Amino acid sequence: MxxxxxxxxxxxxxxxxxxxxxxxxxxxxxxxxxxxxxxxxxxxxxxxxxxxxxxxxxxxxxxxxxxxxxxxxxxxxxxxxxxxxxxxxxxxxxxxxxxxxxxxxxxxxxxxxxxxxxxxxxxxxxxxxxxxxxxxxxxxxxxxxxxxxxxxxxxxxxxxxxxxxxxxxxxxxxxxxxxxxxxxxxxxxxxxxxxxxxxxxxxxxxxxxxxxxxxxxxxxxxxxxxxxxxxxxxxLGGLEAPGVGDLARRRFDRAVPDEVSELLAHTIADPLGLMVFFALAGWRGLTLDEKAVRVLLPELRNPAASIYAEAEPLQQGRAKTLAVLNPPFHPAVAACMLTEERMSLSEVETSLPESTLFRSVGRHGYDFAHPLIREYCTSLVPEAERLLLHGRAACCTERFLERLPGRQHALVSLVRHLFSAGEYARALALSHELGRRYYEVGAYDTARILARQAVVSAEKTESSDARAAAEELLHLILRATEGRADGA
Ligand SMILES: Nc1ncnc2c1ncn2[C@@H]1O[C@H](COP(=O)(O)OP(=O)(O)OP(=O)(O)O)[C@@H](O)[C@H]1O
Ligand SMILES: [Mg+2]
Missing domain, CATH: 3.40.50.300 (P-loop containing nucleotide triphosphate hydrolases)
Structure with missing residues (x-):
């Protein structure tokens, strides 16, 4: 089989x-x-x-x-x-x-x-x-x-x-x-x-x-x-020198002198850092020697920033727009988000995984190639712009809601976008309702986020009854997770 x-x-x-x-x-x-x-x-x-x-x-x-x-x-x-x-x-x-x-x-x-x-x-x-x-x-x-x-x-x-x-x-x-x-x-x-x-x-x-x-x-x-x-x-710790040489050969088709592999195993060692090192060295046409390690080392402190910097401008723009979406995101929602490009569903499906910034996951989903890349892209978008993107994401999610495969995920994403877009009146009831339901099934992380959204939405819309109810729910959730090691 x-x-x-x-x-x-x-x-x-x-x-x-x-x-x-x-x-x-x-x-x-x-x-x-x-x-x-x-x-x-x-x-x-x-x-x-x-x-x-x-x-x-x-x-x-x-x-x-x-x-x-x-x-x-x-x-x-x-x-x-x-x-x-x-x-x-x-x-x-x-x-x-x-x-x-x-x-x-x-x-x-x-x-x-x-x-x-x-x-x-x-x-x-x-x-x-x-x-x-x-x-x-x-x-x-x-x-x-x-x-x-x-x-x-x-x-x-x-x-x-x-x-x-x-x-x-x-x-x-x-x-x-x-x-x-x-x-x-x-x-x-x-x-x-x-x-x-x-x-x-x-x-x-x-x-x-x-x-x-x-x-x-x-x-x-x-x-x-x-x-x-x-x-x-x-x-898993870092790769040893032979592993470093093997990685360069298999993934980049390059030979590394033993002393450089040793040096890399002592300075970078973690595979993601090594991947970025060899990619940067390739793009810039550097010989794989000690000098290349010295030159590139500072850039490896933030591998996501280096990966982003080397991507095509078109992909960079897409990544900043799509960073507000909850992974995994559906190609229909991604196409709708990238509205100026007027991309068809099949264009999204072929172009996203071809970029170094994204990967396809499961049957109909996409995600950033690595979570650090999404985190970095999010940090590049100014607050006001992010608000607008969440508004767009709410519209796109709502438009395709019935077609999205994971309904739990779609609904929670929708209410998160509404909230992050400042549409508090629309986010309030659904945040509370879903928060209560997630609490009842013991999914406290999601429940807590939703209940906090409900509290803030009630404050913003000056709904005192709704606020009291949301606070009570939040209290229940916090009690259920009291003493957790992550202090959440
Ligand atoms: N043994 C290996 N050989 C070749 N490439 C590797 C190896 N290990 C990791 N990589 C590459 O290193 C990077 C990080 O690897 P991976 O995503 O597996 O790490 P991870 O521990 O799962 O990360 P995260 O905790 O963020 O999920 C990827 O680019 C991957 O392709
Ligand atoms: Mg992983």
Whole structure:
């Protein structure tokens, strides 16, 4: 069976495709070991490291290259995005991938179907159905009433389904490899489910996770669960000199003298920095020697700024406009945002991933090639202009609302744009309503943002009753997250 590979793109600053992956021999061996042991007993490994250390790239490699051939395997690779409003979207998608995986899924089908049903009903509170009704100027979500599904039901039903699937796989001599990237951005319910899966370590399953070690909230929790089951942490530091040479050869087709590789391993070492170094050296026609390292080193303090500076002006303009959108963004919304260019949907779909600044993700989504690039582009847009862009983003999101695949995400994005555009009267009711719903499903990060928006919107519109209600909601949310390690 062919493994499912997702999330690859052509941008050099996006995670590296498996066939171009360089160095990291000991880490690759540890991943191979994890996969081969999973046939006997469930395995958990976590790739950790700071931003740009190559976690997503190693995960790509693990998806595409590490499965032993000739047997029934399935690997599913998904990532969490910077926005925490897509509750269980990754986990619903995993069930779909399992169901589509063919005969191997058949033995566990009832369990998988039951898990899908429970998760669908759990997220119904935040997942609007059908159209959005309009009452005067206000937009309200239409939600189905499917009764109360407690979080515990999800935490028991989902792992049971995965376990049933793992057992079917291992009976056929195969392994189910589940690779999850960017755990630091998992919505809270998704994090709890991940922790549960780690604790249960279902047989026949290799769970390979990636998490930013700088994250103060989710990383320590995952690490603790991992230690509880004697899982493996694969901590990524900088590349060693041979890895540096390998990266230059594979990704830039350039040979680096050994002493320069040594120097780079001591001065830059982190893969994102190295990528920018070799790209800059190439653009400027520099010989790869000590002088080039000295000249370029100051520019590598802010790799995103260097990447931006080398992009074409047209792409720079697009990046500044699209930086207000919540990732992943839909091409229809992007085309609408870039209104002056009058781009068609297919033009957006071909031109964005060709730029060094963007990458395509999933089936119909785009994101910045690296979050640091979005952050940098956002910083370049003056406050007043950003306000106008949010206004445009609100119009564009609203126009395509019914066509956007992730309705939770679309609605939260819409209300965020309305709020950031200063359209407080329109943002008020929806912020409160969604805030309450996200609170009820335990997605506190999103709930908190929405409740704060509701408080400010009520202040700005001088609605004292609405303000009291929003403050009460915010208080509940803060109480639920009291004592959290990130102090949020
Ligand atoms: N071993 C490698 N071989 C070749 N290129 C690599 C390797 N590791 C990382 N890269 C490149 O380095 C950059 C950063 O890598 P990646 O996105 O995987 O890091 P990350 O740790 O996932 O970052 P973040 O924490 O921001 O998600 C990308 O341009 C990627 O293509
Ligand atoms: Mg990453």
């Amino acid at each position: 062919e493994p499912v590979i997702r999330g690859l793109s052509r941008s050099p600053y996006a995670p590296c495709p498996p066939e171009l992956f360089a160095g990291r021999e000991p880490e690759r061996v540890r991943i191979m070991e994890t996969l081969s042991l999973a046939r006997e007993a469930g395995q958990v490994a976590m790739i950790s490291g700071k931003a740009g250390s190559g976690k997503s790239s190693l995960l790509n490699w693990a998806t595409g290259a590490a499965l032993p051939g000739g047997e029934e395997h399935l690997s599913v690779h998904r990532e969490f995005y910077e926005t925490t409003d897509m509750v269980f979207s990754v986990y619903r998608d995993i069930l779909t991938a399992i169901r589509q995986s063919g005969p191997a899924a058949a033995g566990s089908d009832p369990a998988i179907r039951q898990a899908s049903d429970i998760v669908d009903r759990y997220v119904a509170r935040i997942d609007p159905v059908g159209l959005l009704a309009r009452v005067g100027e206000e937009i309200i979500g239409v939600f189905a009433d499917v009764g109360d599904v407690p979080a515990d039901r999800v935490l028991s039903t989902y792992p049971a389904a995965i376990k049933a699937f793992g057992e079917t796989m291992s009976r056929n001599g195969g392994v189910f490899v589940l690779l999850l990237d960017n755990l630091e951005w998992a919505p809270e319910p998704d994090l709890l489910l991940t922790l549960e899966l780690i604790r249960q370590r279902p047989p026949g399953i290799a769970l390979v996770l990636a998490c930013d070690s700088g994250d103060r909230l989710r990383y320590p929790q995952v690490l603790e669960a991992l230690r509880g089951v004697r899982g493996t942490e694969i901590r």
